[in-house]
Amino acid sequence: MSAPTTKAHRIRAVLDHLGRAEYSARDLTRRLDLPDAKLRSVQRDLEELQQSGEIERTSDGKYRRPVRATPLNPVEALAVYSAARMLYHHAAEYNEHYLTALEKLTAQLPAPARRVALLANEAYRQRPNKGTSRTFELAAQAWLDGRVIKCDYHSPQKVSPMELIIYFIEVNARNREAYAIGVNRLKEGGQPYVYRLSRMRNMTLLSDECQIPEDFHPLEYLSNAWGIMTGETVKVELFFSPAVKERVLETHLGEGAEVVTLASGHTRVVLNVGGVKELVPWLLGWGGQVEVIGPPELRLAVADGHQLGAELYSEGQAVIPAS
DSSP: OOOOOSHHHHHHHHHHHHTTSOBOHHHHHHHTTOOGGGHHHHHHHHHHHHHTTSOEEOTTSOEEOOOOSOOOOHHHHHHHHHHHHHHHHHOOSOOHHHHHHHHHHHHTSOHHHHHHHHHHHHHHHTSOOOSHHHHHHHHHHHHHHTEEEEEEEEOSSOEEEEEEEEEEEEEOTTTOOEEEEEEETTSTTOOOEEEEGGGEEEEEEEEEEOOOOTTOOHHHHTTTOSSSOOOSOEEEEEEEOGGGHHHHHHSOOOTTOEEEEOTTSOEEEEEEESOSTTHHHHHHTTGGGEEEEEOHHHHHHHHHHHHHHHHHHHTOSOOOOOO
């Protein structure tokens, strides 16, 4: 965000910031990327805005814009607070636009929840930024403006050039990573695939315009995904031990899951998912409390994961490699 160059620009920026959170004159000077010599100018702006009634001063000497919006009812407040917390957890690194969104959500909260959310916002502001902010910004711009993105895509196997037409951006509920669903026009077939935003490097926006097909429905596309990955539907059968019966019943297993508690106390779960790769870490997290009945490739993958863990821990003393 560039520093304001005129008084009018500066006042608009001050009002925008104070509409999201409480700041002192010095805080605002830093947030606006102004030199310390401009502190007095910001103080005069605040005095004028306070006299006109557009802002108010708090008991601790900070400033804010009065809340004039319709108060949220308790359920609405919880929904807004939950959205802010999910955004906080999703963005592992600092992103200027995410912070702005967090502050706008926070400003709508009643006082008790707003106090906690403000603390979280301040903690988020201290997070490092390794450049992902620019990636998210360009991906969002490409999606909303109907533009093509050019980048290098770093998959675990190789680095490939990509010219991506973004159909949809989704945050994976399982790992809270952001993904773009779209067509890489450098690949034959023209079929949409899922691409992880954090694996995109050297991203630029092309001037080429593009359109999302009218018959593309993102929720239908993701309908059989366990997390974010789609593919040919595979039937998965699981048997959970009686010790975790309640936990299984509390777990959201997706639409169409069959869950039956047997007389033995075991819980039989049948899922139909678009590929089993994303299921492996989730199943390993249950330890020995779940058995994969099928398909064979998923049973083998989970067994291999448990075997590796057993071998690692059977060595006894932890071995830390030399740095």
